[in-house]
Amino acid sequence: DAGVTQSPTHLIKTRGQHVTLRCSPISGHKSVSWYQQVLGQGPQFIFQYYEKEERGRGNFPDRFSARQFPNYSSELNVNALLLGDSALYLCASSSGLATEQYFGPGTRLTVT
Protein backbone atom coordinates (compact mmCIF):
# COMPACT_ATOMS: atom_id res chain seq x y z
CA ASP A 1 0.00 0.00 0.00
CA ALA A 2 1.25 3.47 -0.82
CA GLY A 3 2.05 5.71 2.11
CA VAL A 4 1.46 9.43 2.30
CA THR A 5 2.85 11.21 -0.73
CA GLN A 6 3.81 14.87 -1.01
CA SER A 7 4.84 17.04 -3.93
CA PRO A 8 7.11 18.66 -4.73
CA THR A 9 10.02 17.31 -2.66
CA HIS A 10 12.02 20.53 -2.89
CA LEU A 11 11.09 24.07 -3.80
CA ILE A 12 12.96 27.37 -3.98
CA LYS A 13 10.92 30.57 -3.97
CA THR A 14 11.60 34.29 -3.67
CA ARG A 15 10.22 36.53 -0.93
CA GLY A 16 6.72 37.75 -1.73
CA GLN A 17 5.85 34.80 -3.97
CA HIS A 18 3.12 32.26 -3.40
CA VAL A 19 3.51 28.49 -3.02
CA THR A 20 1.17 25.47 -3.18
CA LEU A 21 2.13 22.18 -1.58
CA ARG A 22 0.21 18.97 -2.22
CA CYS A 23 -0.48 15.84 -0.22
CA SER A 24 -2.20 12.51 -0.87
CA PRO A 25 -3.18 10.54 2.23
CA ILE A 26 -3.08 6.80 2.81
CA SER A 27 -6.07 5.15 1.15
CA GLY A 28 -9.01 5.08 3.57
CA HIS A 29 -7.69 7.91 5.78
CA LYS A 30 -10.07 10.84 6.00
CA SER A 31 -7.94 13.19 8.08
CA VAL A 32 -4.99 15.22 6.82
CA SER A 33 -2.83 17.47 8.97
CA TRP A 34 -0.08 19.91 7.98
CA TYR A 35 3.01 20.73 10.04
CA GLN A 36 5.97 23.07 9.70
CA GLN A 37 9.33 21.86 10.97
CA VAL A 38 12.36 24.11 11.23
CA LEU A 39 15.83 22.72 11.92
CA GLY A 40 16.30 21.52 15.48
CA GLN A 41 12.61 21.77 16.39
CA GLY A 42 9.72 19.35 16.46
CA PRO A 43 6.90 19.66 13.90
CA GLN A 44 4.53 22.55 14.60
CA PHE A 45 0.85 22.11 13.83
CA ILE A 46 -0.63 24.30 11.06
CA PHE A 47 -4.00 22.76 10.03
CA GLN A 48 -6.08 19.65 10.35
CA TYR A 49 -8.86 18.65 7.96
CA TYR A 50 -11.30 15.82 8.47
CA GLU A 51 -13.97 14.91 5.96
CA LYS A 52 -13.14 18.07 3.99
CA GLU A 53 -13.78 20.40 6.93
CA GLU A 54 -11.18 22.36 8.86
CA ARG A 55 -11.05 20.86 12.35
CA GLY A 56 -8.08 22.73 13.79
CA ARG A 57 -5.77 25.62 13.06
CA GLY A 58 -2.42 26.37 14.67
CA ASN A 59 -0.87 29.72 15.49
CA PHE A 60 0.04 30.73 11.93
CA PRO A 61 -0.82 33.96 10.07
CA ASP A 62 -3.64 34.22 7.53
CA ARG A 63 -1.05 33.94 4.75
CA PHE A 64 -1.35 30.19 5.38
CA SER A 65 -4.45 28.44 4.07
CA ALA A 66 -5.39 24.90 3.16
CA ARG A 67 -8.18 22.79 1.79
CA GLN A 68 -9.13 19.16 1.44
CA PHE A 69 -10.67 17.72 -1.70
CA PRO A 70 -13.44 15.09 -2.11
CA ASN A 71 -10.78 12.39 -2.61
CA TYR A 72 -9.22 13.49 0.75
CA SER A 73 -6.05 14.87 -0.83
CA SER A 74 -5.04 18.29 0.42
CA GLU A 75 -3.25 21.49 -0.53
CA LEU A 76 -1.39 23.94 1.66
CA ASN A 77 -1.05 27.46 0.28
CA VAL A 78 1.29 30.13 1.58
CA ASN A 79 1.06 33.71 0.25
CA ALA A 80 3.55 36.56 0.44
CA LEU A 81 6.43 34.29 1.41
CA LEU A 82 8.90 35.45 4.04
CA LEU A 83 12.44 34.21 4.67
CA GLY A 84 11.15 32.70 7.93
CA ASP A 85 8.81 30.41 6.01
CA SER A 86 11.81 28.32 4.96
CA ALA A 87 11.23 24.92 6.54
CA LEU A 88 10.26 21.30 5.98
CA TYR A 89 6.49 21.09 5.47
CA LEU A 90 5.05 17.79 6.54
CA CYS A 91 1.69 16.27 5.74
CA ALA A 92 0.25 13.49 7.88
CA SER A 93 -2.83 11.36 7.45
CA SER A 94 -4.82 9.45 10.03
CA SER A 95 -8.00 7.44 10.20
CA GLY A 96 -9.49 9.66 12.91
CA LEU A 97 -8.95 12.94 14.68
CA ALA A 98 -7.00 11.70 17.70
CA THR A 99 -5.18 8.64 16.44
CA GLU A 100 -1.60 8.02 15.38
CA GLN A 101 -0.46 9.94 12.33
CA TYR A 102 1.40 8.74 9.27
CA PHE A 103 3.73 11.29 7.78
CA GLY A 104 4.84 11.89 4.24
CA PRO A 105 8.46 12.61 3.30
CA GLY A 106 7.89 16.36 3.42
CA THR A 107 8.47 19.29 1.10
CA ARG A 108 11.63 21.29 1.73
CA LEU A 109 10.81 24.96 1.04
CA THR A 110 13.60 27.49 0.76
CA VAL A 111 12.69 31.18 0.52
CA THR A 112 15.46 33.50 -0.74
Place this chain on the structure above:
Amino acid sequence: SQKIEQNSEALNIQEGKTATLTCNYTNYSPAYLQWYRQDPGRGPVFLLLIRENEKEKRKERLKVTFDTTLKQSLFHITASQPADSATYLCASNSGNTPLVFGKGTRLSVIA
Protein backbone atom coordinates in the same frame (compact mmCIF):
# COMPACT_ATOMS: atom_id res chain seq x y z
CA SER B 1 -1.56 25.52 26.18
CA GLN B 2 0.19 22.19 26.43
CA LYS B 3 4.00 22.10 26.29
CA ILE B 4 6.05 19.00 25.68
CA GLU B 5 9.62 19.01 26.98
CA GLN B 6 12.28 16.56 25.94
CA ASN B 7 15.11 17.71 28.13
CA SER B 8 17.92 15.75 26.52
CA GLU B 9 18.90 17.20 23.19
CA ALA B 10 21.28 14.33 22.53
CA LEU B 11 21.99 10.95 24.07
CA ASN B 12 24.95 8.69 23.31
CA ILE B 13 24.76 5.04 24.27
CA GLN B 14 26.81 1.89 23.78
CA GLU B 15 25.42 -0.82 21.50
CA GLY B 16 23.54 -3.48 23.44
CA LYS B 17 22.57 -1.16 26.32
CA THR B 18 19.08 0.17 27.05
CA ALA B 19 18.38 3.72 25.90
CA THR B 20 15.91 5.70 28.03
CA LEU B 21 14.42 8.93 26.71
CA THR B 22 12.30 11.31 28.81
CA CYS B 23 9.26 13.35 27.87
CA ASN B 24 7.52 15.76 30.28
CA TYR B 25 4.26 17.61 29.76
CA THR B 26 3.52 20.84 31.58
CA ASN B 27 -0.22 21.36 31.81
CA TYR B 28 -3.20 19.05 31.75
CA SER B 29 -2.78 15.31 31.48
CA PRO B 30 -3.14 14.46 27.78
CA ALA B 31 -5.36 11.59 26.71
CA TYR B 32 -2.58 10.19 24.54
CA LEU B 33 1.20 10.31 24.35
CA GLN B 34 2.82 9.25 21.12
CA TRP B 35 6.41 8.51 20.14
CA TYR B 36 7.85 8.93 16.67
CA ARG B 37 11.22 8.28 15.07
CA GLN B 38 12.67 10.76 12.58
CA ASP B 39 15.71 10.24 10.39
CA PRO B 40 17.49 13.28 8.86
CA GLY B 41 15.50 14.85 6.01
CA ARG B 42 12.62 12.39 6.40
CA GLY B 43 9.13 12.56 7.89
CA PRO B 44 8.50 11.18 11.38
CA VAL B 45 7.53 7.50 11.66
CA PHE B 46 4.94 6.45 14.26
CA LEU B 47 6.24 4.01 16.88
CA LEU B 48 3.91 3.75 19.87
CA LEU B 49 0.83 5.37 21.39
CA ILE B 50 -0.05 5.11 25.08
CA ARG B 51 -3.34 6.21 26.61
CA GLU B 52 -3.76 8.10 29.87
CA ASN B 53 -5.22 5.05 31.62
CA GLU B 54 -2.37 2.76 30.50
CA LYS B 55 0.81 2.53 32.54
CA GLU B 56 2.98 0.71 30.02
CA LYS B 57 3.00 -0.37 26.38
CA ARG B 58 5.47 -2.63 24.58
CA LYS B 59 6.34 -3.39 20.99
CA GLU B 60 9.30 -5.65 20.26
CA ARG B 61 12.38 -3.90 21.80
CA LEU B 62 10.41 -0.73 22.59
CA LYS B 63 8.63 0.13 25.83
CA VAL B 64 6.74 3.29 26.77
CA THR B 65 5.44 4.30 30.20
CA PHE B 66 2.96 7.02 31.21
CA ASP B 67 3.13 8.45 34.74
CA THR B 68 0.39 11.03 35.34
CA THR B 69 1.76 11.85 38.80
CA LEU B 70 5.17 12.84 37.47
CA LYS B 71 3.62 14.21 34.22
CA GLN B 72 6.13 12.11 32.35
CA SER B 73 6.56 9.43 29.71
CA LEU B 74 9.67 7.29 29.40
CA PHE B 75 10.66 5.62 26.14
CA HIS B 76 13.01 2.65 26.33
CA ILE B 77 14.89 0.83 23.58
CA THR B 78 16.42 -2.40 24.86
CA ALA B 79 19.44 -4.09 23.24
CA SER B 80 20.07 -0.92 21.26
CA GLN B 81 21.71 -1.16 17.82
CA PRO B 82 23.47 1.43 15.64
CA ALA B 83 20.40 1.30 13.35
CA ASP B 84 18.37 2.78 16.23
CA SER B 85 20.32 6.04 15.87
CA ALA B 86 17.78 8.76 15.00
CA THR B 87 15.82 11.62 16.57
CA TYR B 88 12.92 10.49 18.73
CA LEU B 89 9.94 12.80 19.10
CA CYS B 90 7.35 12.77 21.87
CA ALA B 91 3.90 14.21 21.13
CA SER B 92 0.62 14.59 23.00
CA ASN B 93 -3.00 15.22 22.22
CA SER B 94 -6.39 14.98 23.88
CA GLY B 95 -9.67 14.30 22.14
CA ASN B 96 -9.85 16.72 19.25
CA THR B 97 -6.83 18.85 20.13
CA PRO B 98 -3.95 18.92 17.65
CA LEU B 99 -0.76 16.95 18.20
CA VAL B 100 1.86 18.94 20.14
CA PHE B 101 5.46 17.80 19.62
CA GLY B 102 8.58 18.18 21.70
CA LYS B 103 11.89 19.20 20.13
CA GLY B 104 13.11 15.63 20.05
CA THR B 105 16.10 13.75 21.44
CA ARG B 106 18.89 12.74 19.06
CA LEU B 107 20.02 9.22 19.97
CA SER B 108 23.38 7.89 18.83
CA VAL B 109 24.13 4.20 19.41
CA ILE B 110 27.85 3.56 19.26
CA ALA B 111 29.16 0.18 18.12
